[in-house]
Amino acid sequence: MADPTLPRLRLLATGGTIAGAQTSPAQRGYRAAAFSMEALLAAVPQVAALAQLEVEQVAALGSQDMDEATWLKLAARTQAALDDDGIAGAVITHGTDTMEETAFFLNLTVRSEKPVVLVGAMRPATAISADGPMNLYNAIAVAAQPAGRGRGVLVVANDEIHFAREVAKTNTTQVGTFRATHRGLAGLVNAGRLHLYGPPVRRHTWHSEFGLAGVTALPRVEIVYAYAGMGRDLVDAAVRAGARGLVIAGVGDGNVGAAALAACAEAAKAGVAVVRASRTGGGVVERNIEIDDDALGFVAADELNPAKARVLLQLGLTRTREPRALQELFFTY
8 A cells, every 4th residue: 555645646558568468488579558557566566655656548559559549538638637636747658669759749738847757668568677667667756756847748768867859769679769869868767766957948838839628630740751762752642642731751951852842842832831850860950951941831840850840740730830830839849
C-alpha cells in the first residue's frame, strides 16, 4: 500500500515495447503491448516509495500504429487527469517509434503546468537486461517531483530527461536512441534523483494557443521525402488524395529539385500549406535562402524535423491557412 502522503500520479498506458513480450526465449522478435500496466508495476515495487499511482489503459498498441484519433483521446485523458486537483502529474507509457511525435502533440495541446512524462523502452519486458523497469521508475520520480512542473512535456529514457520539442529517436535498437537535437537535455535522472538543467525556450502546454475543444479530427498532412532525381509525382499524389498540408523532408536546407519544387508551388497556390523541413536530422531550415519562400507561399520548418513539423502544421491548420501566420507558429513553437 502506497503512503497516502505521497503525491498522486495518473499513469496512462498505451502499450509499446515497454509492455512487450518475446514470442519465445529463442527469438528476437516480440509482441508489443502484451503486458498490463499492473504487471509492469509489479516488476518495479520500488515505485511505491515515490508516488501513489492510478492506472488507466488508454490504448494497447505498438507506437507504429499510433494515430491522430488516439492522440486526441490521450490528450483528453491527460487533461482530465491534470485538471484533478488531487493529481500531481501524469506518466504515459508509449512505444519509442513515434514517441517524439506524441510528446510534441501533447506539448502543444495539454494546458497545465503539472509534469507530463512519456516513457518507453527499447527492449521488451522479457528481454535480458530490459530497460523498461528503470525507465519507468525514473519517469515516475520525475513526475512526482515539484521541480518537474512548468517544463512542458518530457521524455525519460536511459537516465536522460528530454524536452518534447527537442527529442528525436536516432537509433533502431540501442537503448540510448533518444537525442536532443538542438538545445540539449532537460536533465538527468539517476536512480530517481533529478538533475534538471535550463527550462524550454519555446511556448508550450499552459501557454499554448492550441485547444482541442470540439476537435474530432485533425487536418490531413502528408510528409514527402526528397531525394536525388525526385519528380513531382509524390507531391501531386498527396494533393489528389486530399492533403491540406504537405511537409517536404527536403535535402539540405529543405530543398527539392525543380520538378518537385514546381509541384509544391502549384499546391501552395491552390491553398495547400507547404512546409519545408530537412531530412538531415539537425540544423535550421531558414527562409528565402535557395528557395524564395515569400514568392512561392511556403513555410520554413525552422528547427522542427519533418515528423514534428507535421504535428505543428496539423494543429496550425485548425486555426489558419495563411502562410505568414503559419510561419509565425513555427517561429513560436
